Structure formats: structure tokens, C-alpha cells
Amino acid sequence: MEPTESSKLYQRRLAESGIPHRFRGRMLADYEVETDAQKMVLDAARAYVSDFPSHSKAGRGLVMLGAVGTGKTMLACAILQERIRAMSDHVFGLAYAYTTAAELNSRITATWRAGSQYTEQQVLDEFRTVRLLVIDDVGAQAGTAVEQANLQRVIDARYADQSATVLVSNLTLAELEAYLGARAMDRLKETSHVLVFEWASRRGTQ
Numbered sequence: 001m002e003p004t005e006s007s008k009l010y011q012r013r014l015a016e017s018g019i020p021h022r023f024r025g026r027m028l029a030d031y032e033v034e035t036d037a038q039k040m041v042l043d044a045a046r047a048y049v050s051d052f053p054s055h056s057k058a059g060r061g062l063v064m065l066g067a068v069g070t071g072k073t074m075l076a077c078a079i080l081q082e083r084i085r086a087m088s089d090h091v092f093g094l095a096y097a098y099t100t101a102a103e104l105n106s107r108i109t110a111t112w113r114a115g116s117q118y119t120e121q122q123v124l125d126e127f128r129t130v131r132l133l134v135i136d137d138v139g140a141q142a143g144t145a146v147e148q149a150n151l152q153r154v155i156d157a158r159y160a161d162q163s164a165t166v167l168v169s170n171l172t173l174a175e176l177e178a179y180l181g182a183r184a185m186d187r188l189k190e191t192s193h194v195l196v197f198e199w200a201s202r203r204g205t206q
Contacts, residue, residue, distance in 0.1 A: 013084050018098040023077035027085075031075055038071075041195045045075050048193070049082045052164075056131055059162030059191050065169055065176065066197025072168045076134045079166060083132060095131040101138045104154060105147045128157040131164065138169040139179045152184045159187040167192070 014024050028046055033039045041064075048055060048062060055061070062079075064072040080096045087095060099107075104127065111120040127133060138151065158165050167188065169176055173196075177185040 010085065013087065013096075014081065016094055017080060017084060017096050018103075019077050019080055020073075020098070023074055024081070026074055026078050027081055028075075028078045031071065031078060035199060037198055041075065041197060044193065044195055045079055049079055052083060052132075056164050057162070059159065059164055061132075061165040061167070061188075061192045063167045063169075063176075063188055063192045063194045064197065065171065065173060065194065066199075067201065068170055069201025070197035070199055072197055073136055076136065076166050076168050080132065080134055094126070097130045097132075098134045098136065099127075100136045100140075101143075101147070101151055102141065104135060105150045108150045108153075109146065124153065124157060127154045128161055128163065132166065133158065133163070134166045134168065136168040138167055139171040139176060140169075143179065148179065148181070152181060155180070155184045155187060159191065165192070 028042065028049065031038075031042050031045075033042055044062075062076075064076060066072055077098060080098060083096050107123050108120060110116060111118050111123055133154075135151070135154070141147075155165065155167075157163075165188075171179060173194065180188070
């Protein structure tokens with residue numbers, strides 16, 4: 001069967017979003033629940049998606065914390081895909097996007113090189129104006145002062161614009177605050193619901 005124009009548009013939006021291939025097509029219904037704690041985070045994700053227009057208007061997001069393999073990235077990408085699927089066909093531009101903290105930093109610092117195709121402000125504006133931005137692997141590397149500063153700049157810009165952000169990290173809340181700094185963390189606490197994934201790795205089951 002030939003794909004419809006609507007399905008082609010959906011696939012193009014998925015590709016443009018930056019969602020990793022491993023997680024494309026994985027929706028909230030695909031998130032397997034075995035414990036009450038897992039049900040709690042899934043219910044929170046569903047509530048966030050269902051009431052996204054009001055969360056988006058207020059700039060409210062999520063912070064997902066927990067050890068590796070607990071399903072944080074899959075759930076964050078499912079939230080993005082639920083929203084992409086709900087987009088009207090006539091909406092243009094990048095509305096929902098995924099990046100890692102390392103990719104975010106690389107895109108900004110790449111503009112500092114002579115001959116760059118984009119200016120630093122253009123890249124910052126893209127990160128600032130996306131309606132919902134998932135930033136994954138925050139604190140996965142030790143991080144230089146430049147990397148941390150660039151992440152703080154994006155968080156600050158999105159806070160100022162009341163843009164919704166889902167931040168994903170393997171760090172604890174205290175470790176995340178030490179990594180991001182008190183200012184950025186205070187803004188995340190003000191605007192985000194914190195979900196803690198407190199179970200063993202589920203690699204191979206998701």
C-alpha cells in the first residue's frame with residue numbers, strides 16, 4: 001500500500017526531530033509496566049501529553065532521572081512522538097526535537113569555526129524556539145566549563161521564552177544541581193515535574 005501524504009509528513013517530522021532510530025515508532029502504549037513505580041512515571045508521561053497545550057503555554061516540562069537502562073530515553077522519545085502524531089498537517093517548522101547534551105554543545109561550538117554555515121545565534125534560536133525539546137544524557141560526561149555554560153544558556157533561554165523542556169539524566173537530583181549550577185537547576189525545579197526511575201536496568205526488555 002502506498003504511504004499517504006499524511007504518513008509521509010509524519011515520517012519526515014520524525015526524521016527532522018532527531019529522535020534516534022532505535023526509538024522511532026515507540027509510543028507510550030509500548031512502555032512496559034511491571035511495578036507501581038513504573039506505572040507512576042508512565043501515568044505522569046500520559047498526563048503530560050494529554051494536557052500538553054496548557055503545559056506548553058506555561059513552559060512546564062519534565063526532568064527524568066535514574067540509572068542507565070531504566071527506560072528514560074524511550075519514554076521521553078515516546079512523548080515527542082505522541083505530540084508529533086497529534087500535529088496538524090498544516091503546521092510547519094520544527095516543533096518537537098531531541099538532542100543530547102553533547103550534540104547541543106557540538107552544534108553551538110561548531111559555529112565558532114571560520115566558514116560555519118550557521119551563526120551561533122541561529123543555533124541558539126533553534127534550540128530556544130522548539131515547542132518541546134528533549135535534552136538527553138545530561139551529565140553523561142564530566143563536561144567542560146564551555147559545555148556546561150552552553151547547556152545553561154539553552155535552559156535559560158527556554159525558561160525566558162516559557163518553552164517546555166524534557167531533561168533526561170543518569171544523575172541524582174543533587175548531582176544534577178552540582179553539574180548545572182544553582183541558577184539553571186532552580187529554573188528547572190520551578191517549571192518541571194521530576195520523575196525518578198528507581199529500578200534496575202531494563203535493557204533487552206524495552
